[in-house]
Amino acid sequence: MDLTLAKESCLHCPIRHRAVCAEADRSELERLEAAKSYRTFPRGTMLAEAGEPLDHLSSIVAGCATMSRTFADGRRQMVGLLLPSDFIGRPGRPTSAYNIEAASEVTLCRFERRMFEELVTSAPNIAHRMLVMTLDELDAARDWAVVLGRMTAREKVVNFLVNLARREAAAHDGSVSGGAVALHLPLSRETIADYLGLTIETTSRQFSALRKDGLIATPSARDVQIPDFEALALEIDDDDGGVIS
Amino acid sequence: MDLTLAKESCLHCPIRHRAVCAEADRSELERLEAAKSYRTFPRGTMLAEAGEPLDHLSSIVAGCATMSRTFADGRRQMVGLLLPSDFIGRPGRPTSAYNIEAASEVTLCRFERRMFEELVTSAPNIAHRMLVMTLDELDAARDWAVVLGRMTAREKVVNFLVNLARREAAAHDGSVSGGAVALHLPLSRETIADYLGLTIETTSRQFSALRKDGLIATPSARDVQIPDFEALALEIDDDDGGVIS
DNA sequence: ATAACTGCTTGATCTGCATCAATGCGGGAT
DNA sequence: ATCCCGCATTGATGCAGATCAAGCAGTTAT
Structure with missing residues (x-):
């Protein structure tokens, strides 16, 4: 579980971009900045439903959300706590694999899917940072499996x-x-x-x-x-x- | 078990590279091909030890390996089965988070870490494919948490x-x-x-x-x-x- | 204030899996 | 062949956590 508030790779913060993109293509930075918009949701909002299309990719700016799957018989398992700097949605995957629900009031920095995917395929910096974030999440998910299993x-x-x-x-x-x-x-x-x-x-x-x-x-x-x-x-x-x- | 897999994102197969890199920088392909070497390990070999440095990144070509963590009191939890096209090691992370052991004779396509990391940061195609693979693994790890938990x-x-x-x-x-x-x-x-x-x-x-x-x-x-x-x-x-x- | 509601705690009991303990079986060495 | 030795199965028992069932405390409505 990675719970730091200000990761290097946090995608909604221009200061981070600047640090990472310092000597890289500045137009990439401009495009990312241009593509984003902010929105706040009240506690309890379903931000995504398992299997349903997800047209925006988001970075959490403030608040807390949960990621879970529910069985037909009511059993539910959360697979992650989403906290600021965590990412919702995956480039190349049009639907969410889990239910994502606002556990408190949540502010998202949203990117329209098409724009973001274009950035990921064309901008090495963004792709690389997405990779680092995803690897962190992968470690957290595997550690979580150890906790649940043993x-x-x-x-x-x-x-x-x-x-x-x-x-x-x-x-x-x-x-x-x-x-x-x-x-x-x-x-x-x-x-x-x-x-x-x-x-x-x-x-x-x-x-x-x-x-x-x-x-x-x-x-x-x-x-x-x-x-x-x-x-x-x-x-x-x-x-x-x-x-x- | 026959393990000839052919995922789109498999990194050891030149044919796949060619398909993905068709109109992209061919030098990237050349470099990836040049950096790789094959090696086979017998059943039971520890391919990586949790916390220990891992100087090669590998793609599994044939065989089967397990990824696990063991507690001091002997409790053990596997976090994944590694099959052909699966990847061992992570760019940017010098150590393995888990024990990786050959469950059968295993053939690896190995990349020297420095070379591979350079490729990942400079080649959008490779970075993007690593991202897709990692997202798949993330889904699998989270699904696994659901299985273990409920x-x-x-x-x-x-x-x-x-x-x-x-x-x-x-x-x-x-x-x-x-x-x-x-x-x-x-x-x-x-x-x-x-x-x-x-x-x-x-x-x-x-x-x-x-x-x-x-x-x-x-x-x-x-x-x-x-x-x-x-x-x-x-x-x-x-x-x-x-x-x- | 009181009621009604919601979420938390506590108790009693049940059960699914772990633990402890044999027993069986197949493949390799002699 | 026979003796192993490691792995798999099966049985008997115990226990951690689930389930069923009250109470309790904080919050909102009246």
């Missing part, structure tokens, strides 16, 4: 909290200090459960167990305090490489 | 067999007919179990249950016959989109 419920929840804390720290461009950390959860228990491949009840029980063990405090359901981050991280770090980088 | 043991095994059959059919460039299909499993029960996030015993029991239900026959542990492919596929297809594309 971790216990407790490990899944700890892993979730630790990564959320690390992302938050990265967003503020500092590292997680050895001390206390406070988190606001962007997701409901149900969404967390669907993310972790668990039920709501099991997820809730794991939060309660961690609280009883003194590893977290929960002033409210959506707020988590971690008095000793290292102690929490030890629950998963000490015995494997299963931590999502 | 499918039952039986569904996992059925999904595995159905996908293997489909890949095999795709390799022979035909579709899976409505009738009987014969498969040779390229993996041991243990490896299948690690792939599916199950134990050996559960995997074996599921094979036995499918046999008892008449959905498969197993002339040997490594050979599976599917008398009615559609009937098997119905076990998963009718209620979701959880099939790996």
Whole structure:
């Protein structure tokens, strides 16, 4: 799970473009800038439906969205949390493979598909940056498979909290200090459960167990305090490489 | 298993290059051809170790390899099966994130890292094709997360067999007919179990249950016959989109 | 304030898969 | 052939997490 807020490869930020394109074709930059438009959607909006055509490709500017697939019998599995700088839609693939839903108010930087695809095929810089972003997502997706396939419920929840804390720290461009950390959860228990491949009840029980063990405090359901981050991280770090980088 | 695959994006095949590069810079093609070399490794060879430097990028020409991560306590999760035309290593990432092991004798088409990375940054065609391949892998990895997170043991095994059959059919460039299909499993029960996030015993029991239900026959542990492919596929297809594309 | 609603927690029970433990089977060496 | 040895199957039992079922707390409406 890559949760940094200001990746090198973020495609909606002109400052990044300038850095990357410094000595490259400036017209490429102009075209990318010209092709984009911004739009904000309220919480709960379906930004894409699995199998349905997706005529805009977007980069998330602000907010949080979820990517999931739902079975006919109701089982749901999230395959990713989409955060600022993450990309929605794929060049060359006209439809979305997953449901994408705004988990909070979300602002997108949108590119009309045809324009963007032309850029990707003709501009080496853009294509290369898309490749780097996609490789990051691939690593995250594979790491996620490891979590879902082999971790216990407790490990899944700890892993979730630790990564959320690390992302938050990265967003503020500092590292997680050895001390206390406070988190606001962007997701409901149900969404967390669907993310972790668990039920709501099991997820809730794991939060309660961690609280009883003194590893977290929960002033409210959506707020988590971690008095000793290292102690929490030890629950998963000490015995494997299963931590999502 | 016959592994002659012929994806559009396969990077070791000059014929494909020619098709893609037809009107593009031919020197790019020359350089790619010049940079490659072939090598064959016996079954069991560790082609890459998680965290270790990987100085060659490779395209699989023949054989089968597995990608996995192992926890300190022995838990192991495979994150992918690598088959001909699949790629090992990532431009811009000097180390492998996973253990990659030859599951059978494997022939690789290898590119020296520096040469290949130069090609990716300078040649739009190569970069674009890498992007398409990576997007395919990303879809597969996310689909895999859905399988691991929400499918039952039986569904996992059925999904595995159905996908293997489909890949095999795709390799022979035909579709899976409505009738009987014969498969040779390229993996041991243990490896299948690690792939599916199950134990050996559960995997074996599921094979036995499918046999008892008449959905498969197993002339040997490594050979599976599917008398009615559609009937098997119905076990998963009718209620979701959880099939790996 | 009270009611009604929604999301969270907790308890009791059930079950699917893991674990522990034999047993069977096939292919290679002698 | 016979003895292996690694792999696969099958059985008995245990347990983590799912399911079923109440309660509870925060929020919005009246």
